[in-house]
Amino acid sequence: MGIEIGGSIEKVNGKEISYNEFVERYLAKNQPVVLTGLMDDWRACKDWVFDNGKPNLKLFSTHFGNSKVQVADCGTREFTDQKRVEMTVSEFIDHWIDDRECGGASNSFQEGNGKFVLYLKDWHFVTEYPEYVAYKTPVFFL
Known part of the structure; x- marks a missing residue:
């Protein structure tokens, strides 16, 4: 017996999305997202x-x-x-x-x-x- 997890989590290049778009598409909807590319220059x-x-x-x-x-x-x-x-x-x-x-x-x-x-x-x-x-x-x- 275990937990079944369904669905998928969207991956988005963090360098290609504005803060306002992030808020509208993910934050305001409490929608999970994986932001990629943000550590490339660290x-x-x-x-x-x-x-x-x-x-x-x-x-x-x-x-x-x-x-x-x-x-x-x-x-x-x-x-x-x-x-x-x-x-x-x-x-x-x-x-x-x-x-x-x-x-x-x-x-x-x-x-x-x-x-x-x-x-x-x-x-x-x-x-x-x-x-x-x-x-x-x-x-x-x-």
Whole structure:
């Protein structure tokens, strides 16, 4: 037994539709739509990933590595949330790379006999690096 979903969702090139047309055709009618092409010129899509889709971790360590960030240790609970630790982006990336070289998950590290998944949480990148314009929010979402 499962949920059956019918119908289809229209795909529209976001560069070829005006805001007013978007509102009239989709927003006002609460009609879902997939907007394509809006990330084509984003610096983040060029700098942050390789052509094969894998993240460019060295770029983050090199250019943003000294940033202090909150990281959730998903293997340890504190009250109703995961334990938080502060580390630099470089330290987080080092954990990620070290674990991958040992055959582990993409963002976890070994500690004793347990495996803990780290989650870089709530990094206010845009505020910290305003001169690095990683993306431009499309007009449809302002």
